[in-house]
Amino acid sequence: MKKFIVFFMLLFLVFNFEKYVFADEPDISAEAAILIDADTGKILFEKNIHEKMFPASTTKMLTAIIAIEKGNLDQKVTVDKETPYEIAGSHIALEPDEIVTMKDLIYATLIESANDAAAVIGKQISGSTEEFAKLMNSKAKEIGTKNSNFVNANGLHDDNHFTTAYDLAMIAKYAMKNDFFKSIVSSYTYTIEPTNKKSVSRPLKSSNKLIYGTEKINVNGSNVAIKYDGANGIKTGYTPEAQSCLVSSAERNGQKLISVVLKTNGNNVFIDTHKLLNYGFDSFSSVKLAFKNEFIDNINVENGDKEIVTGIVGNDLFSLVPKGRESEIKRKIVLPEKISAPISKGQVIGKIELELDGKVIETGNIVSAMEVNQKGALEVVSINSKDSIFKKWWVWLIILLLGWRISVEVKRRRIRKNRRQSYLYIK
Structure with missing residues (x-):
């Protein structure tokens, strides 16, 4: 009797398989x-x-x-x-x-x-x-x-x-x-x-x-x-x-x-x-697959004033996902092994791919969390940066003094040149 019931249930499922699989x-x-x-x-x-x-x-x-x-x-x-x-x-x-x-x-x-x-x-x-x-x-x-x-x-x-x-x-x-x-x-x-x-x-x-x-x-x-x-x-x-x-x-x-x-x-x-x-x-x-500013990895920096740059997610990533399959989503991180300076804050340095069934369902940018300047170079990449050398008052004083000194020297040379020309004419 039990075998008959099991057989009947299997038969029922076989003939209704399409209905259950494609009901939605x-x-x-x-x-x-x-x-x-x-x-x-x-x-x-x-x-x-x-x-x-x-x-x-x-x-x-x-x-x-x-x-x-x-x-x-x-x-x-x-x-x-x-x-x-x-x-x-x-x-x-x-x-x-x-x-x-x-x-x-x-x-x-x-x-x-x-x-x-x-x-x-x-x-x-x-x-x-x-x-x-x-x-x-x-x-x-x-x-x-x-x-x-x-x-x-x-x-x-x-x-x-x-x-x-x-x-x-x-x-x-x-x-x-x-x-x-x-x-x-x-x-x-x-x-x-x-x-x-x-x-x-x-x-x-x-x-x-x-x-x-x-x-x-x-x-x-x-x-x-x-x-x-x-x-x-x-x-x-x-x-x-x-x-x-x-x-x-x-x-x-x-x-x-x-x-x-x-x-x-x-x-x-x-x-x-x-x-x-x-x-x-x-x-x-709707599933949130990644968070803005979420830490991803540190990448080695060549010729920079910092040895590494931190990569973070640029923006929140959402996607509609089949219900019940949220845990099956896989992440693929695409980042270079190293990157050369200079690097600005917010610069795209890689990407994050979210996959389901081997297909990419959403992508997002991985960006730099910091600014990295070239090693030994003046920090002049971004004049608006809070750490820029142009934010120092004494830098502008030096620039003004140099400008004044150059102006004076140019004026003196012009006067000397005019005097020589006048001497030759009189002679």
Whole structure:
């Protein structure tokens, strides 16, 4: 009987092996998706992350961050005569010659996803949609995108307007470091006050139900609220070609995640996002792997006024690590056997690598904890150093006396030369 029970248990485990090993792997309906650590950019989950996709209104993240960085929030912008009649889809009914602030346009772009507001931003900053698109592509490359091309400010469909899940994650990671951007996307309502063309206020509301929704969705067999605990942004998107898209951000206990879901239908965009964020928070923990100023080693110094220099960690090192595997992380210290003077305090002299499963998961600099001058040389490497010779009052006195003596000698020689020339002329 006991043998039969053991056999049955083994059989059960064999047929359910995949379920137990991959239970935490999210099953994503979207065509492309990614989950990253918002602090480091480390990829925690990926599905077709470099596949070209249409971004729809997630484009507006880039438009908004450019507007915040290059525009003046209090600037009064006059709506051009063409935009109100050129724009399809979501809008705030801007009128020709209407005057609105840049701040209101940015809120309308991110919260209401207003295509007209985004277009006006682009024209205001660059003079035309085409020139603003050039600025968008330049900024995207600066941020670290790899396979994107933007042709408009709002994401309305164009076959040449495309990006990837990875690139949108990089844009979101960059944008969420801006406090003003973050404050907007974490809100879901805003009001534009009456303008010269509108006698009533315009209330705006976000379509990102992750930060306010009350309806229920089915996530892995459980009915849960569509609002996600810890969600603080960022941007939805939809066109018939792109289908439903969502770039999201969430934070719990200091752990920050960004997810991107592209090309799915209806509430699946929120269901997939729940799955990704749950996977990140349930499967990984933020671990401090090294401490700033942590002692690493002493390195021999050649031709220095000190025999050794102390190497320390330059900055705190954090990384998201699979839960339960924190103790498996290995350190690799890369330092030279000796180093030549001069060495300045804070100078990078090596690096520290943290490895898991033979792969480097985080790196950091090892820096000098002290200043080392060349042996026998005057300490003039850094005039601002507290031990610099130029901090001594008597050094400056000597310099002044030498300068005065040289000046006097030059003057005497000039006088003698003039006297000789005068004597020869008279003679």
